[in-house]
Amino acid sequence: MDINKYMQFIKNAEELQAVRNTLLKSKEYNSEKVFICAGGGCIASGSMKIKDAFVSQLANSKLNETIDIMETGCLGPCAIGPVVVIGKDDTFYQKVRAQDVKDIVEQHLIAGIVVEKLLHPVDEQKISKKSELPFFKNQDKQVLRNCGKINPTKISDYIAAGGYQALSKVLSSMTSEQAVQEVTVSGLRGRGGAGFPTGTKWSFARKSQDKEKYILCNADEGDPGAFMDRSILEGDPHSIIEGMAIGAYAIGSSIGYVYVRAEYPLAIERLQIAIDQAQEFGLIGNNILGTGFNFDLEIRKGSGAFVCGEETALITSIEGNRGEPRPRPPFPAEKGLWNKPTVLNNVETFSNIPLLITKGGAQFAETGTEKSKGTKIFALAGTIKISGLVEVPVGTPLRKLVYDIGGGISTNKKYKAAQIGGPSGGCIPAEHLDVPLDYESLNKLGAIMGSGGLIVMDESSCMVDVARFFLEFVQDESCGKCVPCREGTARMKQIVDRICEGKGEMKDIEELEKLAATVTNASLCGLGQTAPNPVLSTLRHFREEYIEHIRDKKCRTAVCKELIVFEILNVCNGCQACKKVCPVEAIHGEKKQHHIINTDLCIRCGLCLSTCKFDAIVKY
């Protein structure tokens, strides 16, 4: 069923309200619904097959006229997808397969009996209602308010949910100064990582007398482990368009660009659909809602360079150049895209804007901590039971995220650390699990809020190896323009490589700290300035692991290959399977005799370990 048929070109605020009222009263809007997650994660897990199965099953049961299938944006719990929610009683089904759909339709939708086998188990209990599941109950979905509830490819869904009302309010009843003021009062800080107050940024650009100004959305979400922007782009793209239009009005701009990374084809597709629809119905373009305000929006695709998430590099890239950062000042608010005043915010920040305008800045500021207002979206991943996307008030303790919402560690090992903030961030050890997730508290621990990627690691992760991983990342992605970043991170990586290979010396730790200080102080842009953070934070919280690698030549997690020892235990029955697969003939022993590994020859490939059927081989 298509509620787009109630849409028309919207000429003013009254018409927007009228369209919304019509939509809310429509038969289609009030019909019974089955929500199927069509977020990137669930699509990869096969949710489109589930949708097809629902279409045919509902048709078979002649329910297709009364029950509507909604393909929604990300519902959050990617790990247990594809997920389906039955609208009438809020039942949440996990890991649905196409063959389960018949049961859902016949048993639940027709006979009214919940399909128990598809419920999400919590402590051996089966909870059917989505709102009662710990994963959802402990969240506060504000920015993600529409994700999972509306179809992102239909502007009518967004309008029915109250969309574009904030834009209408700003255009019809506020001056640009008032709009900036509202954002300032809200205390909203940039969600891209640095946490700069959005209102302050906007007021700099607003004050500029230049006639040409630009508003840019940074959707180049490059931090590994972060996918909140992707989910907003895919699940509620109109909220970004609305936020940008409000921003454009506030600073006096009429052209915007969204810079989306090329790794997100679905996000690009859905955002383009949203932009086209907003244009078609008069919500962007010329003379928006009859107020004389013009705003055009265009997508620019990234081409695979992490550094382009840095604001000046992103601007340089839109201009058609190598995405190398430039020194600040001048800041973009003064001289940005094509040397004109430019405001650049990230996806989540823009998505907050309609919300704070609707609520009013003061009410928005009631959520969060003293210095950090509102909610923050985190992407939970790693060894956690329910990995996925969650939103909580800023200042929520890390423990609540990992245990109450994420369900705890997915393996039988203990929590070791959570890496937060990507390559610019740090690791939070177990003794700091109660740290409130806000900008200041995380900084104190040597981590950063960053864009909100949160990777949980259990005791099988080696923290020196994690530091090496991030150094390799920044080394790879360093643009090479400034020496401290290009050379400094390379030397740091050499040292950490050495330590991981068991060739480190105690003075290497000091050397690392010295280099880190230089790279931090002397690099041109944020990428370089924060690149040493993963090393510094692991040195701070897991120094003993570095020392073990250097002094004892031991990696307690058996991750660092050069330090692993493979040994064949007495239970070996001499079947010779390991001897046959060993590529370097390092295993000796007669048939039916206990075999032995020659450690000098062993290349630690692990083939013997995976081949042995008798658990006779161990590594440590």
Added chain:
Amino acid sequence: MAKVEKCSCGNDEEGLLDRLEEIIISFKDKPGALIPVLQATQSLFGYIPQEAILKISEILNEPLQKVYGVITFYSFFSLKPRGKFLIRVCLGTACYVQGANEILTALKQQLSIEIGETSPDKLFTLDVGRCFGACGLAPIIMVNDDVHQWVKPTDVKKIISSYKKQKEVKQEEEKNGY
């Protein structure tokens, strides 16, 4: 943005160059046109041939040196033809801590190629990526635009052969005139 369809034949670069010329001209007066034009070129040819670079430089009036500099800066542009299927192993944090390296090793062994190389049958190019934002499903690999989640090193063989089969089915269909 102009939609460029992939050439299904893969041989007629002459025809593609004419098509490219139209695209470049359509972008000519837009500010910052170089990167969208290169993206269109990459998706048209599957790589950026030298003739295309010359044409872009000439029509957009950008020095060759700059065009080349931009191409080599971004990882999505390739100066060498890529295979029909681009396999990218995610080496983002979530995938890395859950064993992405072993998947990469398995792929290298299975395809007998290194990162950045293309298999002799021109079917597969192996590359690595830095997070595709599907961390909830880690570890993942991407084959063109398809996501494969929770991949184990032992799954690699099956994944590769499924794409080989896809190619064969397509060839069969073409032969039968579908």
